[in-house]
Amino acid sequence: MLVENDTDSVDLADKFVQRxxxxxxxxxxxxxxxxxxxxPGSVIDDIVKCIEHDPGLAAKIxxxxxxxxxGVARQITSIKHAVSYLGKDTIRMLTISFSMVxxxxxxxxxxxFADYWQRALTTASIASFLADHHKCLxxxxxxxAGLLADVGILVLSQVEREQYSLIYESYPHGDxxxxxxxxxxxFDHALLGARLLHxxxxxxxxxxxxxxxxxxxxxxxxxxxxLRTGSLLAGSLWNFSSVxxxxxxxxxxxxxxxxxxxxxxxxxxxxxxxxxxxxxFGVNLEG
Numbered sequence: 001m002l003v004e005n006d007t008d009s010v011d012l013a014d015k016f017v018q019r020x021x022x023x024x025x026x027x028x029x030x031x032x033x034x035x036x037x038x039x040p041g042s043v044i045d046d047i048v049k050c051i052e053h054d055p056g057l058a059a060k061i062x063x064x065x066x067x068x069x070x071g072v073a074r075q076i077t078s079i080k081h082a083v084s085y086l087g088k089d090t091i092r093m094l095t096i097s098f099s100m101v102x103x104x105x106x107x108x109x110x111x112x113f114a115d116y117w118q119r120a121l122t123t124a125s126i127a128s129f130l131a132d133h134h135k136c137l138x139x140x141x142x143x144x145a146g147l148l149a150d151v152g153i154l155v156l157s158q159v160e161r162e163q164y165s166l167i168y169e170s171y172p173h174g175d176x177x178x179x180x181x182x183x184x185x186x187f188d189h190a191l192l193g194a195r196l197l198h199x200x201x202x203x204x205x206x207x208x209x210x211x212x213x214x215x216x217x218x219x220x221x222x223x224x225x226x227l228r229t230g231s232l233l234a235g236s237l238w239n240f241s242s243v244x245x246x247x248x249x250x251x252x253x254x255x256x257x258x259x260x261x262x263x264x265x266x267x268x269x270x271x272x273x274x275x276x277x278x279x280x281f282g283v284n285l286e287g
Contacts, residue, residue, distance in 0.1 A: 008084050010188040013195040019159050029054040030099035035090040038201045048080045060098050069139055091143040104154040117283045118149045123230030125273040129266050133256045136222045145206045146230050149213045152193030173235055178214055190214050225255055
């Protein structure tokens with residue numbers, strides 16, 4: 001099934017998000033945190049109490065805020081301090097990354113699960129690294145946007161599990177998969193993920209970057225270009241002769257002004273970061 005215009009695609013994707021809401025019950029604590037962090041009148045103590053009802057989420061938020069990505073001078077040991085330090089937007093995105101996304105991956109097929117996390121952690125690591133090389137990028141926002149870039153795949157896997165598994169196995173990740181999804185569903189996983197994040201009230205810049213992360217026309221948006229670069233490298237990190245790698249290399253040179261030595265340093269750091277992050281998220285990338 002092909003659609004004639006973008007409005008049709010958005011409408012179809014929104015209906016898919018509604019189907020996910022009916023089929024998939026998101027963790028109640030996560031839902032409450034999203035509600036509180038969207039409410040400008042909410043107070044930190046309410047958010048803290050809510051997070052403390054999910055010890056696993058609380059522990060992971062403390063791990064993240066004390067990680068090298070934030071570089072805090074002194075270890076943060078309380079959730080209240082962590083929430084104050086990170087702010088509502090970051091807490092909302094971390095909650096989605098840890099609770100909502102993890103709950104979506106539980107029902108995914110084996111290969112889809114492993115591929116999602118391999119790509120998500122790589123894209124997040126690259127985008128976070130690139131934040132150090134562009135004044136308009138924030139490390140935490142870039143990292144979380146990288147984690148969420150392919151969340152539409154998880155939605156497709158949840159709502160149309162058997163059919164999507166066949167489609168996913170039939171096309172390599174990238175333009176071919178995007179076209180296969182568009183032909184069958186009328187939209188692709190990038191648009192679907194963006195509509196889900198819009199539904200979750202994620203900042204518009206992140207939503208737009210996710211929607212366009214497989215496209216070449218980023219209109220100069222630093223976050224979109226960082227996600228595009230991370231996505232390209234997620235599929236070519238150990239295959240430097242690939243077309244995807246060469247495109248990523250061109251972006252790193254022309255937009256981020258990285259020389260070959262800096263690119264090599266970034267890639268080696270990324271490999272280590274992906275391994276450490278996989279442990280943090282509790283996923284096995286080899287199995």
